[in-house]
Amino acid sequence: MSLVFAGVSSHAPGITGRSHLAPDAAHRDEFYAAYRRMGEAMMATRPDAVIIVAAEHFANFFMNNMPAYAVGMADHYEGPIEDPAWLGIPKTRIPGAAELSKRIITEILQSTDVAYAEEWKFDHGVMVPLSFLTPKFDTPVIPVNINCQGPPLTPLHRAWAFGEALRRACDSVPERIAVVGTGGISHWPATPDSGKINEPWDRDFLDRWSRNDRAALLNYNDVDIYREAGQGGFEIRTFLAVAAAARGQGHVWFYTAAIPIFAVGCTVGVMDVA
Amino acid sequence: MSLYALQKMIFELNRSPLVQERFKTDLPRLLDEFDLDEEERGAVERHDIGLLYVLGVNGQLLMHLSALIGQPWADYLQAMRDGVAKHGPVRAGVYAMTTALDEKVAGL
Numbered sequence: 231m232s233l234v235f236a237g238v239s240s241h242a243p244g245i246t247g248r249s250h251l252a253p254d255a256a257h258r259d260e261f262y263a264a265y266r267r268m269g270e271a272m273m274a275t276r277p278d279a280v281i282i283v284a285a286e287h288f289a290n291f292f293m294n295n296m297p298a299y300a301v302g303m304a305d306h307y308e309g310p311i312e313d314p315a316w317l318g319i320p321k322t323r324i325p326g327a328a329e330l331s332k333r334i335i336t337e338i339l340q341s342t343d344v345a346y347a348e349e350w351k352f353d354h355g356v357m358v359p360l361s362f363l364t365p366k367f368d369t370p371v372i373p374v375n376i377n378c379q380g381p382p383l384t385p386l387h388r389a390w391a392f393g394e395a396l397r398r399a400c401d402s403v404p405e406r407i408a409v410v411g412t413g414g415i416s417h418w419p420a421t422p423d424s425g426k427i428n429e430p431w432d433r434d435f436l437d438r439w440s441r442n443d444r445a446a447l448l449n450y451n452d453v454d455i456y457r458e459a460g461q462g463g464f465e466i467r468t469f470l471a472v473a474a475a476a477r478g479q480g481h482v483w484f485y486t487a488a489i490p491i492f493a494v495g496c497t498v499g500v501m502d503v504a
Numbered sequence: 505m506s507l508y509a510l511q512k513m514i515f516e517l518n519r520s521p522l523v524q525e526r527f528k529t530d531l532p533r534l535l536d537e538f539d540l541d542e543e544e545r546g547a548v549e550r551h552d553i554g555l556l557y558v559l560g561v562n563g564q565l566l567m568h569l570s571a572l573i574g575q576p577w578a579d580y581l582q583a584m585r586d587g588v589a590k591h592g593p594v595r596a597g598v599y600a601m602t603t604a605l606d607e608k609v610a611g612l
Contacts (some may be wrong), residue, residue: 244565248577253611287564292515293508311519316571351519379564381598420563421602422584425610461563461598490610 231398234275235408236476236501237268238439238469239362239431241284242419242494243354244370244416246361251491253363258495262362264484264498267463269363271500277408279327279370280363281334283472284355285413285465294344297345298384299392299454301338303331309352327370330405334372337399342392378413378464386448388400389467393474400475410450411472417494418472423460431458432487432495435466439499440480442473462494478502507560507596509539513548514565517572524572553580554587560596578612 239377244251245261248312252258262334289311290348291297315319335346339421350373352360376392377383384392400407416428438446447470452453455463473480513535517518517523547555551573556566569579585605589598594600603609 244577251612252575288511288515288562289519292512292513312568313571379562418602420567421557421599422581422588422601423609424581425608425612426603438575456598491612493610 231352232403232405232407233475233503234277234286234406235272236410236472236478236503237272238411238472238499238501239265239268239359239496240492240494241355241358242417242492243312243317243358244492245358245496247316248491249318251350251490253491257486258489261484261489261496261498263484265362265454268483268498268500269365272363272408272410273363275408276406277369278405279330279372279407281323281372281374281407281409282341282356282359282375283374283411284408285467286353286355287379288444289351289353291375291377296377296380298376298377298388299342300345300347300375301331301335302326302350302458303328303335303346303349307350307352307371307373309354309442310357313352315439317354317357319361322367324352324360325370328373330370330403331372333403334399335343336400339397340395341398342395359410363410364426374466377499378467382470383452383464384467386450386467386470389470390444390448393471396471396504397475397477409472409475411468413468414459414463415466415495415497416460416467417462418424418460419462424493426460427487427490427495428459429487429495433486436482436497436499439469440482442477442479442501444474472501476503478503478504506539506544510544510548510556511565512558513538513540513545514561514569518568520596524531527572528542547557553583555591557584557599558587558591558594560594560599562573562597581608583612
């Protein structure tokens with residue numbers, strides 16, 4: 231088995247870009263510390279590459295040709311696409327692993343149709359997690375995008391199937407692979423509602439995720455998600471994919487709804503690879 | 505039905521330093537390249553974030569345009585509220601406002 235680590239985390243740009251506006255610095259730092267511990271735990275598994283399953287925000291993919299799933303296949307990437315001062319992360323070059331990507335994509339295609347991309351500009355969906363997990367940006371990354379922005383979106387059961395395909399692909403290569411899903415849970419980002427968080431909905435979702443309860447995780451629909459968890463809630467697809475890939479029990483290391491300036495319930499979770 | 509073109513313009517603007525330069529120095533000719541109606545074109549020319557929000561521009565595109573024009577976060581949120589107050593509810597897309605005009609959930 232070559233999947234050596236699985237986890238999930240929040241990626242909202244406010245986490246780094248509006249750090250100075252968080253009213254309770256101690257609580258904020260508790261979140262940051264949990265995020266960094268996740269990175270240390272990930273690196274302790276000695277991954278050769280980190281697959282970041284993110285939901286990007288029109289950095290690379292637009293409604294002229296929107297893939298439901300895309301996987302990067304380059305030897306290096308660049309990011310952030312956002313203004314570095316706005317995001318609080320300097321522009322940098324991030325190593326990729328094109329040849330490994332190619333083998334993984336080839337295997338995924340056996341069961342799931344994905345697009346590949348030989349260029350990819352990382353936005354906050356990848357850069358914010360990397361700034362905590364691999365702060366030197368020195369571990370090869372393979373970016374994955376699930377379209378959670380421009381409907382029609384891939385159904386949840388397909389996100390699950392994609393996670394299963396990702397696992398089969400990881401198992402087919404000798405390299406040690408870590409996978410991290412980033413996004414959601416409930417939030418209404420980039421709207422006047424920014425900061426609204428449905429904490430009970432989040433905690434119920436995280437309970438389902440921690441139990442890796444496939445039926446419960448697929449028992450959502452986008453109409454309800456939009457109403458109860460906002461358009462940001464569509465990003466649970468990344469958490470579902472990780473659960474399908476890891477197959478084990480999840481452990482939520484940190485969750486708070488008490489930093490609304492970050493526009494999301496701040497989450498750090500790891501999952502046993504089974 | 506030119507919301508697509510409007511968003512495409514902002515997508516290209518967010519991605520490309522070259523387009524950002526043209527946005528600053530050659531905006532009319534840049535906008536000529538996109539099939540915008542008068543209301544949309546005027547909103548971009550005036551940096552009217554509130555109207556662009558009401559027109560249905562996806563927030564993930566709009567917040568980067570806001571950053572590009574140097575708008576602080578609190579001003580961005582207020583501009584969208586002001587847009588809804590002036591022009592009515594968001595007309596398209598999935599980024600509608602669900603809070604009240606005077607509700608500031610993040611304290612800003």
